[in-house]
Amino acid sequence: MKPNGKKLDGKVAIVTGASKGIGTAIAKHLAAEGAAVLVNYSSSKQGADRVVDEIAKQGGKAIAVRANVAKKTEVEHLFSETKKAFGRLDILVNNAGVYEFVPLESVTEEHFHRHFDVNVLGSLLAIKEATTKYFGPKGGSVINISSSASISAPPTASVYSATKAAVDAITKSLAKELGPRKIRVNAINPGMVETEGLHAAGFVGTDFQKSFEAQSPLGRIGQPDDVAPAVVFLASSDAAWITGETLVISGGYR
Ligand SMILES: NC(=O)c1ccc[n+]([C@@H]2O[C@H](COP(=O)([O-])OP(=O)(O)OC[C@H]3O[C@@H](n4cnc5c(N)ncnc54)[C@H](OP(=O)(O)O)[C@@H]3O)[C@@H](O)[C@H]2O)c1
Secondary structure: OOOOOOOOOOOEEEEOOOOOHHHHHHHHHHHHOOOEEEEEEOOOHHHHHHHHHHHHHOOOOEEEEEOOOOOHHHHHHHHHHHHHHHOOEOEEEEOOOOOOOOOHHHOOHHHHHHHHHHHHHHHHHHHHHHHHHHEEOOEEEEEEEOOOHHHHOOOOOHHHHHHHHHHHHHHHHHHHHHHHHOEEEEEEEEOOEOOHHHHHOOOOOOHHHHHHHHHOOOOOOEOHHHHHHHHHHHHOHHHOOOOOOEEEEOOOOO
């Protein structure tokens, strides 16, 4: 811990997809621990600006930058804006993601590519950019927001679950590849978390929620603030000897 009691003082973090949901909570928790935060969004400028304002009101530092993580040139722009604003990069949180549950007969090439482009390619492009150009000689921490669906693989979620299983595999492989450069790569696998996206996808208040709660020892779905503190932990020196792990945060649901 730093002299001011903040775990991430002097650090700089990028959080992709931070204009709402889990990403917003992660950005706020990282900033509360002293990190300067790049709040990435894809379409919700208003949401991202609100997050930046809220962080500033708490005495933190943040800026918002639009970029579609599935596009290499936009990812490059995102990172160069971070360097321009804050001068360095220590933490990358790959949170941007899409999820649509459909039965097999509705799986199309478009559905497949949209999920894999954002959830898998987006994370790979960002990790490549961070680790080849921006993390310094002291390394850095990458945290991929995967999902408990990578393990539970619920019905009608074949493509989404496959993207998150890919994220878990990427996490383990890159932890081995990048460890010698002091770069740690971990994943967090949340269960069902109440977010704007979850509401928009029509999951809240459904049998799916009831079934999740019935199978969860803690008997409830999660909130973004249930997930964000673990990101702070994995980003901080408290987790200095932890890499290649996938941490399920789901109230005990599997
Ligand atoms: N909620 C859950 O139950 C749950 C459970 C397990 C895992 N997760 C994972 O947690 C992450 C966040 O989920 P959430 O529920 O918080 O989602 P959400 O409320 O729908 O928010 C998604 C965020 O990702 C951004 N985004 C989407 N596509 C993007 C792209 N191509 N480039 C950059 N940003 C993009 C959105 O930006 P705009 O608003 O600007 O478009 C938004 O900020 C996802 O990876 C999801 O798979 C969620």
